[in-house]
Amino acid sequence: MSKEERLGRETGVFQSHRHFWNNSPGIVLCIGLGRSGTDPLRIRISDENIKGEFTPEMVDVEKLVNDITRDYQDRPLLNGDVFRCISFAGVVPWMEAIIGCNLYSLGSGGASMVAKPADMESSDLPQHLRYLLDNLNENEWFKKLGNGYQALAEALGAKFPLANTLMRGPGDMVGALLGHENFVGLMLKPADNKDFLNELLDLCAKIYIKTAKMQFERSKGFKGGYCNGWGLWAPGLNVRTQDDEIALVSPKLYNEFFLPYDIQEVDAFDYSTFGMHSGVMSLYNWRDFSKKSTISAFEVALDPNGPAAEDLMETFLEMNSEKPLVLVISNDEQAKAVEEHVPDFPGSILYNEVPKSLLGSAKASHN
Amino acid sequence: MVDFDQLTKAIVVGDSDASPELTKKAIDAGISATEILGRGLLPGMEIIGEQFEKGEAFFPELLAAANAMKAAVALLGPELSKNKIPPAGKYVIGTVDGDAHDIGKNIVKMMLEQNGWEVTDLGTDVPTEKFCSVIKEDSFDILGLSALLTITMPAMGDVIKALKAAGLRDKVKVMVGGAPVTQSFADQIGADAYAKDAVEATRKAKGLVSRKR
Numbered sequence: 001m002s003k004e005e006r007l008g009r010e011t012g013v014f015q016s017h018r019h020f021w022n023n024s025p026g027i028v029l030c031i032g033l034g035r036s037g038t039d040p041l042r043i044r045i046s047d048e049n050i051k052g053e054f055t056p057e058m059v060d061v062e063k064l065v066n067d068i069t070r071d072y073q074d075r076p077l078l079n080g081d082v083f084r085c086i087s088f089a090g091v092v093p094w095m096e097a098i099i100g101c102n103l104y105s106l107g108s109g110g111a112s113m114v115a116k117p118a119d120m121e122s123s124d125l126p127q128h129l130r131y132l133l134d135n136l137n138e139n140e141w142f143k144k145l146g147n148g149y150q151a152l153a154e155a156l157g158a159k160f161p162l163a164n165t166l167m168r169g170p171g172d173m174v175g176a177l178l179g180h181e182n183f184v185g186l187m188l189k190p191a192d193n194k195d196f197l198n199e200l201l202d203l204c205a206k207i208y209i210k211t212a213k214m215q216f217e218r219s220k221g222f223k224g225g226y227c228n229g230w231g232l233w234a235p236g237l238n239v240r241t242q243d244d245e246i247a248l249v250s251p252k253l254y255n256e257f258f259l260p261y262d263i264q265e266v267d268a269f270d271y272s273t274f275g276m277h278s279g280v281m282s283l284y285n286w287r288d289f290s291k292k293s294t295i296s297a298f299e300v301a302l303d304p305n306g307p308a309a310e311d312l313m314e315t316f317l318e319m320n321s322e323k324p325l326v327l328v329i330s331n332d333e334q335a336k337a338v339e340e341h342v343p344d345f346p347g348s349i350l351y352n353e354v355p356k357s358l359l360g361s362a363k364a365s366h367n
Numbered sequence: 368m369v370d371f372d373q374l375t376k377a378i379v380v381g382d383s384d385a386s387p388e389l390t391k392k393a394i395d396a397g398i399s400a401t402e403i404l405g406r407g408l409l410p411g412m413e414i415i416g417e418q419f420e421k422g423e424a425f426f427p428e429l430l431a432a433a434n435a436m437k438a439a440v441a442l443l444g445p446e447l448s449k450n451k452i453p454p455a456g457k458y459v460i461g462t463v464d465g466d467a468h469d470i471g472k473n474i475v476k477m478m479l480e481q482n483g484w485e486v487t488d489l490g491t492d493v494p495t496e497k498f499c500s501v502i503k504e505d506s507f508d509i510l511g512l513s514a515l516l517t518i519t520m521p522a523m524g525d526v527i528k529a530l531k532a533a534g535l536r537d538k539v540k541v542m543v544g545g546a547p548v549t550q551s552f553a554d555q556i557g558a559d560a561y562a563k564d565a566v567e568a569t570r571k572a573k574g575l576v577s578r579k580r
Contacts, residue, residue, distance in 0.1 A: 106465050106492060112516060114467035114491075180470045184427050185434075188381070248470070250425035279546060279563075304549045305563050 013081060014223065017233045020348040021271060021296055023324045027348035031230065032080025040067035042091040042112070051107035056097075056140040059089055065151040072156060080353065082231030083222075085163040086156060088148035095168040096176040097141040099207060100128060117179040125177060126196070129203035136210055145211070149218035161222035163229045164215045169243030170261040173204040180248060187253050197257060205261040209268045212239050228273055230299075230326060230350060236270025240299070247277065251284045259285070263293040273326060275299040279306025283315060290322050299326035302334045309337035313344075320347045327351040369393045371407040374439075378411025379418075381431020383438045390439040400446035404483070408439055412481055416566040426474065429565070436481040454485040456576040459501055459539075460511035461489030463522035468515035471545055471565075475511060478565040479572065498526045502535045508576050511568065512558075514545040523548070524556035540575045544568060 019027045041064055075084055096115030097103050105113050136142050152162055175183045186193040216237055227233045228240040266272035276283055278300050286298055298319050302309055319325055324347055329335050335354045377385035393403045415432040418424035458479050462472050469491045476486050512523045523543050530536045540559040553561035560575055562568035
């Protein structure tokens, strides 16, 4: 491809992304099969079998940025119809770490990390979060994340867009802080716990907003806008949120406890995508969310053990009649169903191509 | 007169005040623990389980029902042991090596316990060798393996292979579950059963044990 052709293609992609956010009919974008950049920290955890407590000092910003720079130097900017974008140390559950959870690395087996509830009395948590919100710049994890994005922007920001780290929403943050079953147990006794939980959710929503904005400031944007983790560019602040705790609550509890804070959080940004899973009865919330917030797009990860993709199509088409839709496909059956229905989608969609070698198998990654 | 329907309803709606109160009345009326369990409490867990599977109830309702059940069963404890009522079966459960997610496993454990199973929880990030040694040293009807990550799913197959290599495979039935796990994956690694959620896990566990006995 000549330089002119490449520039023309890139210009076309910016244009198609603008259309995507407008939910223009007929916009069908595909995430290509090009190899994504690997997280060098995840590789190090696996290679060196790093197991046990994981602390901010264990994140070497300079080394990681050098590794990422090397990894990306020859990669093209586009991956299918989206931009190839970079996140910093995605293996770290940053949001949970920032709010005070303890991180544990699982070594070579999973090469992943988990966040355990904070070592403090529940009754101390509101005070802890209030202090944190006012003093985020002093938090070691927050500083490390900011330094990572700043260094990445200096090294690669002109060439590739940077995307925020996985932004867990207020429900996930409070669930991680309190322990998931404990959180649900407290929600079941609203007379005793409603004010307490609402305060935690509100503080976490505000910490989320500040942390996302900090990453935008440090990453400095790309061509007048920002990309989310799917490589979708938008001409403004562009977040993607995941709040998997939804799987543990009922629609009633979701509306009572989560929705106001999910709204608070997405309304703080120009563009927002809210990620859901198909396998855990969490698709119920989209109508209220769509009606009451400025949410820009919905995303559904089609879980291999969830309902068949074909059975979800009616819901997807309805969702897409209101908002652009991102579908994360993990196997052959899902790919086939989505591709067959592409002409039926009334608005804009983005979905991922599935490598032939993985078709038919359970490939979905889960964070 | 003891109203078993009321007791069942208390479990279904997750009323942790009413369930022990009605259970106490039944005990005082001379009803056996077996009858209270069988006619009042367990039907409640079955109803809430069915509602969950149909999407009419959600995890909080399951949790509330389990808590109501727990409060009632606590009163039956002495009576149950006096009459030597055997558990529904012995189940050992754990999240596989490299995976520290525990909520799915905990929900399965909770549902099994409230349906009369004796459950041993090995926790998370359990090494393959640990599963083998536990099966070797004790007698369990079912081994439940949980994984939330695609990259840790293969460890389920490793456990089954290790059980075979140690000559322990026929000693225990193996059930698998977790977000990325599917029936075809379970078949591929030679598991005896796959369950998509805690309610199905409880039902399939019952089926596996009745076939075994």
